[in-house]
Amino acid sequence: MHLDHNHNVNGSSPALMLNSVSFGYHPETTVIQSVSLVIDSCSMTCIIGPNGGGKSTLMRLALGLLQPQQGQIEVFGGRPHRACSIVGYVPQYTTVRPDFPITVREVVGMGCSGWHRIGPHRKGCCGSIDSALEQVGLTELSSRAFCELSGGQRQRVLIARALAGSPRLLLMDEPLSGVDPAFDQQFRELTKQLKQTMAVVVVSHDLSFIDPSVDQVIFVDGTVRSFKPGELDSETIWQLYRRREAGV
Numbered sequence: 001m002h003l004d005h006n007h008n009v010n011g012s013s014p015a016l017m018l019n020s021v022s023f024g025y026h027p028e029t030t031v032i033q034s035v036s037l038v039i040d041s042c043s044m045t046c047i048i049g050p051n052g053g054g055k056s057t058l059m060r061l062a063l064g065l066l067q068p069q070q071g072q073i074e075v076f077g078g079r080p081h082r083a084c085s086i087v088g089y090v091p092q093y094t095t096v097r098p099d100f101p102i103t104v105r106e107v108v109g110m111g112c113s114g115w116h117r118i119g120p121h122r123k124g125c126c127g128s129i130d131s132a133l134e135q136v137g138l139t140e141l142s143s144r145a146f147c148e149l150s151g152g153q154r155q156r157v158l159i160a161r162a163l164a165g166s167p168r169l170l171l172m173d174e175p176l177s178g179v180d181p182a183f184d185q186q187f188r189e190l191t192k193q194l195k196q197t198m199a200v201v202v203v204s205h206d207l208s209f210i211d212p213s214v215d216q217v218i219f220v221d222g223t224v225r226s227f228k229p230g231e232l233d234s235e236t237i238w239q240l241y242r243r244r245e246a247g248v
Contacts, residue, residue, distance in 0.1 A: 013077030088167030
């Protein structure tokens with residue numbers, strides 16, 4: 001499958017494009033095979049699929065952390081590693097040591113280009129940090145030590161860290177892992193707002209995340225299948241996962 005580089009109706013480059021991409025961690029194994037997909041700017045995409053199907057690998061390829069063995073990847077029309085300043089990433093697991101002596105605000109500041117833990121910051125950086133903390137409901141905990149937070153609160157900090165960089169593409173790998181139910185609903189409202197200004201991609205095992213605000217659902221299991229939310233009912237989802245179990 002070949003993808004048109006001018007996929008967007010306004011003529012601008014898509015936020016993310018994969019064209020016939022294949023990748024494996026070992027020469028004899030392939031995690032994803034001939035994957036092609038397009039994610040538009042100012043959209044919401046939910047990625048689902050079984051464990052080991054290649055969802056996290058797809059994220060790492062989009063971030064430029066892995067190089068495809070075949071095919072082409074573009075982020076806003078350029079190579080992924082050249083777009084790192086406009087891509088935000090929320091990992092499935094924290095990349096900050098829980099016992100490291102650092103505050104919530106300092107962790108969030110790591111996502112802001114030009115921020116320094118000691119010394120002057122880039123103009124506007126403090127405002128970006130304040131806004132990100134407010135968006136995830138952690139303003140009152142900004143001075144709290146990161147190690148004192150619950151697992152769900154730490155996950156919210158990582159979301160704020162990604163938002164502090166004002167990304168145009170936001171990739172989130174299981175962002176609701178361990179968060180409290182109250183933030184679950186807040187997060188869904190937040191993503192609806194975010195997609196007005198950026199492309200939002202969420203990897204989630206929680207199929208209830210698929211609602212009318214989602215523009216595209218991508219099922220990843222070695223290859224990809226793309227759906228509109230209205231095309232996915234419980235029977236279709238059951239059949240998709242059943243194919244994996246049956247080895248089809």
